[in-house]
Amino acid sequence: MNVKDIKKINFFISEKKNKKIHFIGIGGTGMVGIALILLKLGYKISGSDLFKNLITEKLISLGATIYFKHSKENIQNIDFIIKSSAISSKNKEIIAAKKNNIPILLRAEMLEILMNFKYGIAISGTHGKTTTTSMISDIFIESGLRPTVINGGLIKSINSHAQLGSSHYFIVEADESDASLLYLNPKIVIITNIEIDHIDHYDNSFEKLKHTFLIFLKKIPLYGTAIVCIDNSAICDILPNIKCKVITYGFNKNADVRISCYKQNDFLGNFQIVFKNKQKLNLTLNIPGRHNALNAAAAIALAIHEGVKSHNIIASLKKFQGTCRRFEFLGFLSIQKDISNNTNCMLIDDYGHHPTELSETIKTIRMSWPNKNLIMIFQPHRYTRTYNLYHDFVQILSQVDILLILNVYSANEEFIIGADSLSLFNDIKKSGKNHVIFISDHNLILDALVSKLNGNDIILIQGAGNIDTIMHKILIKKIRK
Incomplete structure (x- = not known):
C-alpha cells in the first residue's frame, strides 16, 4: 500500500479497519482530533510523543497504544504513519519508516482524505x-x-x-x-x-x-x-x-x-x-x-x-461554555499576603500569544472590570514571533498594571538576539507605563505575584507554551471555584 492507495480509502465505511495507523507527535493539539476520529471508527491507533499530558491519557483510555519516546521499534507492523509538520526528517521513526517503505502522511493529508468523502x-x-x-x-x-x-x-x-x-x-x-x-x-x-x-x-x-x-x-x-x-x-x-x-x-x-x-x-x-x-x-x-x-x-x-x-x-x-484556555475563568485565588490580609483574586487563563490577541483580552477585562488591578503573567511564544512583532508586544504589554514576563517558550526554535524576554522587559520598563518584573526562574513567580497583590486583582495567565502547566503547579491548591 502506498500514499495513493491510502487516499482512495473512505475511512468512514472501509472494510479495512484492521489497519494499524501510527501518529508521530500524537500528543499535539493538531493530531489528537484525527486520532480520536480514527479510534472511534475502529482503527488500531498507536503513537509516540516525548511527554504525557491530558491528551495522551484520554487516547490511552480509548484504546490507543502510546510510546513516550521516539524509536524505530514503535513502528513495527504499522500500515502507515501520520506526522505533523513539526516532526523533523531526522526523527528515528521517520528514518525507519522510509527505510521500510512505510507510507508517511502529513496530518493535513489525512484531514484531506477524511474530508473528501x-x-x-x-x-x-x-x-x-x-x-x-x-x-x-x-x-x-x-x-x-x-x-x-x-x-x-x-x-x-x-x-x-x-x-x-x-x-x-x-x-x-x-x-x-x-x-x-x-x-x-x-x-x-x-x-x-x-x-x-x-x-x-x-x-x-x-x-x-x-x-x-x-x-x-x-x-x-x-x-x-x-x-x-x-x-x-x-x-x-x-x-x-x-x-x-x-x-x-x-x-x-x-x-x-x-x-x-x-x-x-x-x-x-x-x-x-x-x-x-x-x-x-x-x-x-x-x-x-x-x-x-x-x-x-x-x-x-x-x-x-x-x-x-x-x-x-x-x-x-x-x-456555549467556551473553549479551554480561551479567556477561561479558573476561579478565585485565595492567597495569604500577610497575617491579617487574605486576598481573593480572579484567575483567568488565556492561550493568546499574538499582540492582537493580547490587546483584545486586555480590552475585554478593562470593559468588564475597569477598576481591577490587572496582573498579567506572560510567556512569549517563539523567537520568530517575538522578533517579527516586537514593537507591538512592547506597546500592548505596557497596557497592563503589573507584568510578570517569563522566558520565551522557544518551541524548538533557535535563539534570536533581541527577541528574548529580557529585551522585552528592558523596553517595556523604559516606557514607564506599568510595573514589569522579569522572571528568570519559575520558582520566583509566586513571591513576585504576592508582592503585587492589592486585594482587587485579576490575574491573567497568558501564553501558548507551557505556562498553563507551570501556573497550575504553583496555584492549584489556592484556587476555589
Whole structure:
C-alpha cells in the first residue's frame, strides 16, 4: 500500500479497519482530533510523543497504544504513519519508516482524505478559529445535524477535541501556520481574519500569507461559499478575487451579518445580529469580548446558510461554555499576603500569544472590570514571533498594571538576539507605563505575584507554551471555584 492507495480509502465505511495507523507527535493539539476520529471508527491507533499530558491519557483510555519516546521499534507492523509538520526528517521513526517503505502522511493529508468523502466546512484565520469551530460544533449538535468535528482545542460541551457524527457534515479547524490548509478541499470556508503571524513560513512576506488564503478560498467550488470577516483589511484586499458566493460578517455597516449594540457585563456579552433583510437576532454569550461576538457572527452566518433555525442558534450560543484556555475563568485565588490580609483574586487563563490577541483580552477585562488591578503573567511564544512583532508586544504589554514576563517558550526554535524576554522587559520598563518584573526562574513567580497583590486583582495567565502547566503547579491548591 502506498500514499495513493491510502487516499482512495473512505475511512468512514472501509472494510479495512484492521489497519494499524501510527501518529508521530500524537500528543499535539493538531493530531489528537484525527486520532480520536480514527479510534472511534475502529482503527488500531498507536503513537509516540516525548511527554504525557491530558491528551495522551484520554487516547490511552480509548484504546490507543502510546510510546513516550521516539524509536524505530514503535513502528513495527504499522500500515502507515501520520506526522505533523513539526516532526523533523531526522526523527528515528521517520528514518525507519522510509527505510521500510512505510507510507508517511502529513496530518493535513489525512484531514484531506477524511474530508473528501464528506461535506467539508473549514474554519481558518490568524485568530479565533478554535472558538469559532467550537461554537459551530455546539450549534450543529444542538440542531440535530450530527456533524463530525475536528478542532484545535478542547470543546467543553463534549469534553473532547473531536466528535464523530453520522451526517455528511465534516467541520474542521484549518491550520494556516504552515500553509497545510491548502491540502483541504472544503465546500464552505470561514476566514476569521488575516494578520502577520508565522511569516517565517512565508519567506517573511505578509503578501505571501495573504495569497495563501486567497488560493485556499479559490479552491472552493463555484457552488460553495466563503464566509469572511469584513472588518479585517487583509480580507478586504483579497475579497474582489473570490469567485464563489461570499457572505460577510462583522461590525462594519456593510456586513451581510452585522453585529450591533454590543454590551458587556462581567462575563456576559449581549449584542444584536442584523441581517440584510432587516431580520434581527438578540444574542447572549457567556464569554465576553467583541472578538467573541465576531466569532459568534461567523458561526451564525454558517448556521443560517445551512438552514438552522434561529431559536436553536440563540439557545446554543447562550449555553456555549467556551473553549479551554480561551479567556477561561479558573476561579478565585485565595492567597495569604500577610497575617491579617487574605486576598481573593480572579484567575483567568488565556492561550493568546499574538499582540492582537493580547490587546483584545486586555480590552475585554478593562470593559468588564475597569477598576481591577490587572496582573498579567506572560510567556512569549517563539523567537520568530517575538522578533517579527516586537514593537507591538512592547506597546500592548505596557497596557497592563503589573507584568510578570517569563522566558520565551522557544518551541524548538533557535535563539534570536533581541527577541528574548529580557529585551522585552528592558523596553517595556523604559516606557514607564506599568510595573514589569522579569522572571528568570519559575520558582520566583509566586513571591513576585504576592508582592503585587492589592486585594482587587485579576490575574491573567497568558501564553501558548507551557505556562498553563507551570501556573497550575504553583496555584492549584489556592484556587476555589
